Amino acid sequence: MKQVTISQLDTIVKRNEVCLLDMTHLTIQFVKRLVNHSPGNIATKQGNKRLPLEMWWEILAWAEMTDPNHHTYRLVQALSLEEHGTQRILACAKIPKWNPCGLLETEEACNKYRACLKRPGKGQNPNRPFVLPDTNNQDSLIKIKDSLTGRDSKILFRALSVSDVISRAEKGECFLCASDRWCFLPRDYEDDGFFGFALPRGITGSAIPCPLCIDVHIPESMDELESVEYEQATRQAFYKLGYTFHYPG
């Protein structure tokens, strides 16, 4: 998952890429804009009572300190870019329904899902694992000013993996590891396989980072699994997905 930058707006619109939108952050930015540019609009209908600006700034400062891992994220599809003078506005719409990524059983299904998020294609397609938004419904559009996709504004994210979707849009619910983030391999996995995930031999009796919800490559050997480098990569993957690292068990 990568932050969408201004220079990528054209690309995501051309592909109609599915992205993750931090709704909490977007709301904070919206209020901030109102407070800074038209504070007169935030007043009571009767008596035109207003909060002092200092108080608004304090409230916003608190809101901005909230942990992004606890924000609300939505899957949205990038639809169009509108030019308004020097400003461009990205129109997105929520993905109304999708097959949970946390239920995927094979590596192939994960790869297909990821490819489809990047390039969903147009029209009806029974193989697409999610429903495209109804673009005729103007009310469902979410408009984002391009200035909000600047370097430090972590609002919109592209290049999604199924792990990103599980973490941000599905509350971390993963069937493969029962949301533990580690999978203990059964004794007979070398013969019977482990769902549709290709695993190296010789890891019996150990746990590996969940191949579905943790974005770290599957270790090639017991030696790699036990290496310092692999632990570092696993910690990094937990961190990026917003999970607190813990050892198996």
Ligand SMILES: [Zn+2]
């Ligand atoms: Zn945020």
Ligand SMILES: [Zn+2]
């Ligand atoms: Zn998992």
